[in-house]
Amino acid sequence: MxxxxxxxxxxxxxxxxxxxxxxxxxxxxxxxxxxxxxxxxxxxxxxxxxxxxxxxxxxxxxxxxxxxxSCVEPLLSQSSAAFVAMLRRWPRDRSLEEHLIADARPSSPTSPGDDEAALAVIAMSRAEPAFRAIWLVVHERSEPVLAEVIADRLGRAPEELAVRVQAATLAAALRITTEDYAVALADGVAITGEDMVARLSEAVRAATHGVIGEALT
Missing domain, CATH: 1.10.10.60 (Homeodomain-like)
Structure with a gap:
């Protein structure tokens, strides 16, 4: 059958x-x-x-x-990922200021307001512990990539303790700079793009004791 x-x-x-x-x-x-x-x-x-x-x-x-x-996490993650991606694209023949000016772009090309919304959440995290906790977790995820960027600029391995410590320090410096910018915007203080670039560059140099920030020849 x-x-x-x-x-x-x-x-x-x-x-x-x-x-x-x-x-x-x-x-x-x-x-x-x-x-x-x-x-x-x-x-x-x-x-x-x-x-x-x-x-x-x-x-x-x-x-x-x-x-x-926790609904704020995707916007914060998108903004953080965009900045990390920008650092990955940093050409060796440009200083950080030159790269930040040339490569500035919104984290979401289809919704340019996303960056402003993410900054608003960061500013609100001053008074909202729940937002603060999420923001800190999101930002901490950038440390391994920052270690790769630092290692590449110095010709070292990202797993080295000194590189990882510098990456953690750099992450903190970038977080503080971003928070200052977010709070200033929320308080109605005008900060130009040039001012923000200068602050980011200063934070990078301060966190890495000046070992990265300049163009490499």
């Missing part, structure tokens, strides 16, 4: 969301959450409001984020 092989049935339920689509959804939620936090504050903003703003159920929102405060 001949049997006919059955055609495999498609699994029931929703198809798994691709990682790219999931990241985009998380970023959309983050933008809406930060918009609400800036407009009405953290305490007055609920998960229900955030979910409604992006057309999701609250149950779905909590599948993406563990709390309403």
């Amino acid at each position: 001949t049997t006919v092989a059955e055609t495999p049935r498609a699994p029931r339920g929703r198809r798994p969301m691709s990682e790219r689509r999931r990241d985009l959804q998380r970023l959309e939620i983050s933008r809406e959450a930060v918009r609400l936090f800036r407009a009405q504050g953290l305490a007055a903003t609920s998960g229900e409001q955030i979910a409604e703003g992006v057309g999701l159920s609250v149950r779905t929102l909590w599948r993406y984020f563990r709390s309403k405060e």
